[in-house]
Amino acid sequence: MKRFWVQWGERYLYHPSLIQKILSFLLLPLSWLYCLIAYLRYRRSRPKSMGIPVVSIGNLTVGGSGKTPVVIELAKRYEKPAIVLRGYGRKSRGMVVVKDKSTILCDVIKSGDEAMLYAQSLPNATVIVSEIRERGIAEAVSMGCEVVFLDDGYGKHTIDKLDLVIDVETPNRFCLPSGAYRERLWSGKCVVMLYEGKSFKRTVTVKNPTDKMVLVTAIARPERLDNYLPKVGEKIYFEDHHMFTQWELEAILERTGATSLLVTQKDFVKMSSFNLNLSCLELAIELDETLITTVKEYTDAKKD
Structure with missing residues (x-):
């Protein structure tokens, strides 16, 4: 349920539907008040x-x-x-x-x-x-x-x-x-x-790629990864900063039949101790x- 609301909120803020746009309009008085408080604090x-x-x-x-x-x-x-x-x-x-x-x-x-x-x-x-x-x-x-x-x-x-x-x-x-x-x-x-594209440019490589990878990630706005992804069988999103457990990752591997989990570097640091087959999206930045x-x-x- 938490994952659903996190994803709903990200769509509302960045890719709103018609109903979400109407809700955004109705909340404008609160938005103006919030912005005023932030400005006075500054x-x-x-x-x-x-x-x-x-x-x-x-x-x-x-x-x-x-x-x-x-x-x-x-x-x-x-x-x-x-x-x-x-x-x-x-x-x-x-x-x-x-x-x-x-x-x-x-x-x-x-x-x-x-x-x-x-x-x-x-x-x-x-x-x-x-x-x-x-x-x-x-x-x-x-x-x-x-x-x-x-x-x-x-x-x-x-x-x-x-x-x-x-x-x-x-x-x-x-x-x-x-x-x-x-x-x-x-x-x-x-x-x-x-x-x-101007101040910095990204290049992404996949470390330890396998034939059947499933994307598992816990970052904000995970659709940002779409431009850098190789072919994956499924995309599974968790809320930002989610702390994974070994059993939930093993369950994903078993359910999907994937040969590895494709993860970001931020996800990798939370999974590396689990002794699972991980493929990692390694990001390089040119400033x-x-x-x-x-x-x-x-x-x-x-x-x-």
């Missing part, structure tokens, strides 16, 4: 220096935008980077150091899938999850990091940072609950907009040189 905020260069990568809408591979590719260019994120889907609370510069310190249940993907993809990075981002950034400073990449931090207006915002196309341009927008590009707030230069100039200036 206007009352005063950015504060955290004692370290902070670069935020995120988007204005709910749901996925592909920010994780962009963060990874930018962080690779630094010797002592830190990744700070909330850690959606984790079974822990408070601040958790998932990885110091050399060692992963907890499992994916405690870290959440995105944090574990960062930890496994970035050998030199410190990875910290914290609901209070300022606390996570302060911990990164104390651990000797040189730059913080803030996952999904546009709305953290009290933090002095460079905001990189990934453009996400949606026909529904309203704020929640009528549309997908959590916030707008507020007047007076400087951001660098990122556009897929525009102008973007790389912009981030480097900002972090260098903040160090001076």
Whole structure:
């Protein structure tokens, strides 16, 4: 039932039917109120220096935008980077150091899938999850990091940072609950907009392909994968950040007769201990040189 409502909500926000469009229209007064509150919160905020260069990568809408591979590719260019994120889907609370510069310190249940993907993809990075981002950034400073990449931090207006915002196309341009927008590009707030195909380009390869694969994934807006998929027998979607169990994956293999489960890298970190045959969609990102230069100039200036 939960999966049904998650998928219904994603259709409502990004590909609404006629009935959903009518519902969106009826909810406009709440949407205007939500947007006003978000704007007033922004206007009352005063950015504060955290004692370290902070670069935020995120988007204005709910749901996925592909920010994780962009963060990874930018962080690779630094010797002592830190990744700070909330850690959606984790079974822990408070601040958790998932990885110091050399060692992963907890499992994916405690870290959440995105944090574990960062930890496994970035050998030199410190990875910290914290609901209070300022606390996570302060911990990164104390651990000797040189730059913080803030996952999904546009709305953290009290933090002095460079905001990189990934453009996400949606026909529904309203704020929640009528549309997908959590916030707008507020007047007076400087951001660098990122556009897929211009600011960054994706290439996807399949590791360990088999003859009969079934797609199993727990990411937001999984239809984003369609342009990169090889032939699959079935597509099975779970809610974003779902923590898989071995028995439910074994049941899928038995029911479909698949020779492997085709998963994303974010899914893989939650399944790798199950001793199942997995095929993985490995995503590579090529960043525009102008973007790389912009981030480097900002972090260098903040160090001076």
